[in-house]
Amino acid sequence: MPADDRSGAGRGGLNRPANAADDRSGAGRGGLDRPARQRQLAPGRLVLASHNAGKLREVAALVAPFGMQVVSAGELGLPEPAETEDSFIGNATIKALAAARAAGLPALADDSGFSVASLGGGPGVRTADWAELPGGGRDYAMAMAKVAALAEPHADRSAWFTCALVLAWPDGHTEGFEGKVQGSWVAPPRGERGFGYDPMFVPEGGAETFGEMDPAEKHRISHRARAFALLEAACLARPAR
Numbered sequence: 001m002p003a004d005d006r007s008g009a010g011r012g013g014l015n016r017p018a019n020a021a022d023d024r025s026g027a028g029r030g031g032l033d034r035p036a037r038q039r040q041l042a043p044g045r046l047v048l049a050s051h052n053a054g055k056l057r058e059v060a061a062l063v064a065p066f067g068m069q070v071v072s073a074g075e076l077g078l079p080e081p082a083e084t085e086d087s088f089i090g091n092a093t094i095k096a097l098a099a100a101r102a103a104g105l106p107a108l109a110d111d112s113g114f115s116v117a118s119l120g121g122g123p124g125v126r127t128a129d130w131a132e133l134p135g136g137g138r139d140y141a142m143a144m145a146k147v148a149a150l151a152e153p154h155a156d157r158s159a160w161f162t163c164a165l166v167l168a169w170p171d172g173h174t175e176g177f178e179g180k181v182q183g184s185w186v187a188p189p190r191g192e193r194g195f196g197y198d199p200m201f202v203p204e205g206g207a208e209t210f211g212e213m214d215p216a217e218k219h220r221i222s223h224r225a226r227a228f229a230l231l232e233a234a235c236l237a238r239p240a241r
C-alpha cells in the first residue's frame with residue numbers, strides 16, 4: 001500500500017495539473033514518499049489572494065482540513081492587481097505572486113470563469129468584466145441576462161466553469177492547477193445560493209442549478225474542488241491526527 005493517503009488524487013480523473021508539461025527532473029529526490037516534483041506547502045500562514053467573498057468562502061473550506069492559518073488579501077489590505085493575461089492560469093499567477101511578494105507569505109489565488117460553447121467559450125477569462133457596472137461595482141443579474149440573450153438563438157446549450165488555482169511563494173516559485181465542470185446554461189437564473197453565475201448553470205446529469213443546490217453538493221463536484229484536488233495531491237499534506 002502506498003505510504004501516502006492521496007492515491008485518489010485528481011478524483012474523477014478529468015483534469016491534469018496545468019503544469020503537467022513541466023520538466024520532472026526533481027522527481028524522486030530526497031526520500032519523500034512520493035515524487036517531489038512540485039513544491040510542498042509547509043504548515044503556517046497562507047494568504048488567500050482574492051477579494052471575492054463567495055470564492056473566499058469556498059477556498060477557505062477547501063483549505064480548512066490542512067491546518068493552515070489563512071488570511072485574506074482584503075484583511076491584509078493588499079491591492080488588487082490588474083488581470084492582464086488571457087488565460088486563467090496566467091491571471092491566477094499574477095494575483096498569487098503579487099500577494100505572496102507583498103505579504104512575504106505563500107499565497108493561493110483563484111482565477112475562474114463561466115464559458116458558453118455557442119459563445120466560443122465566452123465570457124471565459126472576462127467573466128468578471130461582464131458584470132462590471134460603469135460606475136463601479138458588479139451586477140451579476142445583468143451579466144447573466146447578457147449571456148442568455150447572446151446565447152439564446154443557439155441550439156447548443158453547453159456551458160462550463162473553469163477554475164485555476166495558483167500557489168505562489170515570496171521567492172517567485174509558483175504551482176498551478178486547473179479544474180472544470182461541464183453542464184449547460186439555463187435562463188432565467190434559478191436559486192439564491194452560491195455566488196456569481198451559479199444561478200444559470202446546471203452541471204451535467206443534474207437538475208438543480210449551482211444556485212439551488214446544497215453548497216456541500218456544489219463543493220463535491222465544482223471546478224474549484226477539482227482544481228483543489230490536484231493541488232492537494234501535488235502540494236499539501238494532511239496533518240497527522
Ligand SMILES: O=c1nc[nH]c2c1ncn2[C@H]1C[C@H](O)[C@@H](COP(=O)(O)OP(=O)(O)OP(=O)(O)O)O1
Binds near residue numbers: 127196
Ligand atoms: O463557482 C462559481 N460560481 C459562480 N460564478 C463563478 C464561480 N467561479 C467564478 N465565477 C465567476 C465570478 C466572477 O465573475 C468570475 C471570476 O472572476 P475572477 O477575476 O476570477 O474573480 P473576482 O474578480 O470575482 O475575484 P478575485 O479576482 O479577487 O479573486 O467568474
Ligand SMILES: [Mg+2]
Binds near residue numbers: 083128
Ligand atoms: Mg478578479
